[in-house]
Amino acid sequence: MIEAVGLTKRYGAKTAVYNLSFQVRPGTVTGFLGPNGSGKSTTMRMILGLDQPSAGHVTIGGYPYNKLPNAPRQVGALLDAKAMHGGRAARNHLLCLAQLAGIPARRVDEVLGVVGLQDVAKKRSKGFSLGMGQRLGIAAALLGDPQVLLFDEPVNGLDPEGILWVRNLMKSLAAEGRTVFVSSHLMSEMALTAEHLIVIGRGQLMADMSVQEFIARNSADFARVRVPDGPDAGGAAREKLTAALTEAGGQVLPEQDGALRVTGLPLPRISDLAHGADVRLWELSPHQASLEEAYMRMTQGAVDYRSTTDQRAGLQQPLPPGAVPPAQMPVPGQGQSGWYAPPPPQPHQPGQPMQQVQQVQQVQQGHNPYAAPQQPPAGPAPTTAPAPAPAPTMDKDAR
Numbered sequence: 400m401i402e403a404v405g406l407t408k409r410y411g412a413k414t415a416v417y418n419l420s421f422q423v424r425p426g427t428v429t430g431f432l433g434p435n436g437s438g439k440s441t442t443m444r445m446i447l448g449l450d451q452p453s454a455g456h457v458t459i460g461g462y463p464y465n466k467l468p469n470a471p472r473q474v475g476a477l478l479d480a481k482a483m484h485g486g487r488a489a490r491n492h493l494l495c496l497a498q499l500a501g502i503p504a505r506r507v508d509e510v511l512g513v514v515g516l517q518d519v520a521k522k523r524s525k526g527f528s529l530g531m532g533q534r535l536g537i538a539a540a541l542l543g544d545p546q547v548l549l550f551d552e553p554v555n556g557l558d559p560e561g562i563l564w565v566r567n568l569m570k571s572l573a574a575e576g577r578t579v580f581v582s583s584h585l586m587s588e589m590a591l592t593a594e595h596l597i598v599i600g601r602g603q604l605m606a607d608m609s610v611q612e613f614i615a616r617n618s619a620d621f622a623r624v625r626v627p628d629g630p631d632a633g634g635a636a637r638e639k640l641t642a643a644l645t646e647a648g649g650q651v652l653p654e655q656d657g658a659l660r661v662t663g664l665p666l667p668r669i670s671d672l673a674h675g676a677d678v679r680l681w682e683l684s685p686h687q688a689s690l691e692e693a694y695m696r697m698t699q700g701a702v703d704y705r706s707t708t709d710q711r712a713g714l715q716q717p718l719p720p721g722a723v724p725p726a727q728m729p730v731p732g733q734g735q736s737g738w739y740a741p742p743p744p745q746p747h748q749p750g751q752p753m754q755q756v757q758q759v760q761q762v763q764q765g766h767n768p769y770a771a772p773q774q775p776p777a778g779p780a781p782t783t784a785p786a787p788a789p790a791p792t793m794d795k796d797a798r
């Protein structure tokens with residue numbers, strides 16, 4: 400098990416990770432999510448003893464990494480797939496690592512087979528594609544047959560077959576009872592791979608719960624409603640229905656294909672209202688926002704790097720020609736109800752960390768947990784100054 404308690408890392412004036420406490424348990428894949436620059440890699444580096452915390456601590460199986468007996472046999476990690484001696488053949492690279500850790504050479508050939516690089520084992524990794532580099536990095540992580548595995552963006556650069564392979568590998572490693580901690584930007588991939596999620600934003604804990612619970616807590620149910628198509632009749636029926644639904648307290652947003660996305664009304668009520676307005680329906684279906692939507696909704700206030708062309712890029716489908724956009728995009732913490740509105744306050748559930756409940760409630764009450772505190776806490780608060788452009792060395796794609 401990995402356990403972080405009050406983990407904090409400052410680089411000069413920049414607070415990369417602040418007061419992070421969580422546990423990563425064996426037997427499940429735990430996804431580690433957060434926007435760019437939210438502190439995922441910094442946290443992983445501290446877990447692996449590559450960076451020293453400014454405050455707090457993190458242990459693996461009860462020990463700080465640097466005090467773990469025979470660490471390479473207990474912990475395997477993929478942090479930066481490009482961080483290897485490119486002039487060495489893949490097999491030689493692994494042989495060097497194996498020798499340093501006292502691992503028998505036959506294990507090198509085993510892991511080359513596991514990651515599918517046996518045919519290029521004698522090729523220099525300098526010529527490897529990003530995906531091949533990832534596979535070699537994963538092979539290195541598996542070398543010591545460790546019980547604890549950390550993967551920082553393992554599917555970066557992999558093709559769909561490679562992504563499926565990584566997904567199955569992570570699951571099978573967890574099914575063997577290992578602790579598997581995986582960071583990713585790909586929400587859809589995490590939904591398929593992880594059972595548990597730890598979500599951070601600007602270095603702080605935003606959620607620590609199962610994938611199912613995360614979706615249920617952070618996404619609103621909605622109905623898709625479609626009226627019969629037709630140049631004028633369809634438009635008139637849509638308007639009539641929109642008016643009836645809005646009057647009854649529903650929120651209606653146009654979808655790209657001409658359907659309506661309705662929140663705040665149960666399906667039978669929508670059906671009755673359509674009937675009352677004399678509007679025929681071609682579709683009335685229940686939906687739940689995806690993990691991607693739930694994640695975007697939760698982290699949109701904690702994003703450091705955003706396009707100047709569309710601050711909401713990816714959050715909303717483009718409108719169909721002639722459709723009227725909603726007056727204002729609701730945002731968490733501003734009290735609107737609807738697609739992006741925060742879910743209603745939840746009473747504390749047994750087993751749910753109180754901190755998470757408090758954070759969700761604070762967001763719902765319009766309190767920004769990432770703003771500088773009114774009164775200084777025990778340690779300096781994380782900086783809220785606009786983040787500088789990410790340094791080239793921090794850009795994974797450039798690595």
Ligand SMILES: Nc1ncnc2c1ncn2[C@@H]1O[C@H](COP(=O)(O)OP(=O)(O)OP(=O)(O)O)[C@@H](O)[C@H]1O
Binds near residue numbers: 434442
């Ligand atoms: N060595 C360092 N010196 C100064 N600042 C750093 C250093 N390492 C990380 N940071 C800063 O700390 C913050 C967190 O960075 P980190 O790489 O941990 O985030 P991340 O969530 O892994 O991001 P990404 O998803 O883009 O890889 C960033 O603002 C980054 O610029």
